[in-house]
Amino acid sequence: MVAPVAPSSTATDAGQLVASGRRVFAVEAQALEAVGARLGDAFVEACQRLLACTGRVVCTGMGKSGHIAHKIAATLASTGTPAFFVHPGEAGHGDLGMITDADVVLALSYSGTSEEVLMLLPALRRQGNTVIAMTGYPQSALGREADLHLDVSVPAEACPLHLAPTSSTTASLAMGDALAVALLEARGFTADDFARSHPAGSLGRRLLLRITDVMHHGDALPLVGLDASVAEALMEMSRKRLGMTAVAGSDGRLAGIFTDGDLRRALDRGIDVRQAAIADVMTRNPRTIDAGQMAAEAAHLMERHQINGLVVVDATGRPVGALNIHDLLRARVV
Known part of the structure; x- marks a missing residue:
């Protein structure tokens, strides 16, 4: 077990802690601005492919990207676009059978080199699935092999070591939200529609109860x-x-x-x-x-x-x- 690093006296200073937190917000806000400014033809085509999908949207990703893909699938499903998450590692051991030829695959990997995700591409190609990649590197293996690429590259991670995914995962999550909301509005999805998929929650009760x-x-x-x-x-x-x-x-x-x-x-x-x-x-x-x-x-x-x-x-x-x-x-x- 790796021993925890003892905090320095300066790191535990209240003012320093607040300054660190604010810096993260500033760095991630700049990242979101940069990604939002790049939205264009690829985003439009991705929305059109998802709207035309007669199956479901299958979201996949490994590690932190997998957590974001799971959240995107949940957001899509609750806003009128049927979607679910498939773990790429499990997909290679049988769960690939959950994906039909009518589905669109949304694959997340910031580096675009995740082996578990890349391993799925040949099978998805043979089946005829549309693959939409979300990476920070358009020229990566996943970026090149996908039918469409959504660029979520960020100027910098908020992690001062430039190691932990921070700004990049925030940008990917925001891109997923942007897709979900654009599709919601294009479908004319209403509050009543939302309530029908949330009957157990307080929001559902407020929207459904007469x-x-x-x-x-x-x-x-x-x-x-x-x-x-x-x-x-x-x-x-x-x-x-x-x-x-x-x-x-x-x-x-x-x-x-x-x-x-x-x-x-x-x-x-x-x-x-x-x-x-x-x-x-x-x-x-x-x-x-x-x-x-x-x-x-x-x-x-x-x-x-x-x-x-x-x-x-x-x-x-x-x-x-x-x-x-x-x-x-x-x-x-x-």
Whole structure:
């Protein structure tokens, strides 16, 4: 085992540590600028080949390039371009059978000389796969043999020893993101499409969950008529446990809402709630939401207007449901 190098007193100085970190950001920012400035015909053709692909995008790479290729495959797959990662070493021992002739191969090797990746080229050629190389050396073996080459060469690595892949891996990752986003926009990929591939995440829940999935409806909907007393409204609120009740007029349309806040305001005004009519203390023209809207829109509406509940109405203005902030919290929308 190699013994760890003891830090020098200057290396552990707080100011020196921050300066080192900032230098890395500066060097890698310059690298990204240089790679971005070179985007042109090769990038366009790569996007066109990927858009025309009837199979999947197979990303491969060895070492640090392999880690970046794995991330690029995940980003492509989650943004509308079917993709997966194949380890080049395992590919040479059977996993090559995972690649069909309809697939496009995106091969990463900054040096362009990775033996494990180069070993796959003859088999991919025989099968007729398009190979897109991403290297820092266009004249390398991989750069020359690929159908297309994306140049991710950087002026310098951020590693002061110029050994550890730093700027180069960042540039390769950014190139993968650029491909994914360009393809996403070309396909017209939407937030709903994204949510369908992320159903288990919080983002997926916010994008997929609709008002109908969380609202209280039917017998669970707190509702009284416009001729009800405050006492009757309080009993309805107590039974349904939402801290509010919708109030409907004789035509069945929403006339108002009565909440815990309305009760407090009525008491502050000295109103005898045992005798008062609901029409005298309810909030008229309350905020409402349509059943077809997203649950995230309800959360936004509550936050913007600083309210804790909403009545859900249909196209004719009749109350069909209700929900409060606790329903959204339980659904993990907020």
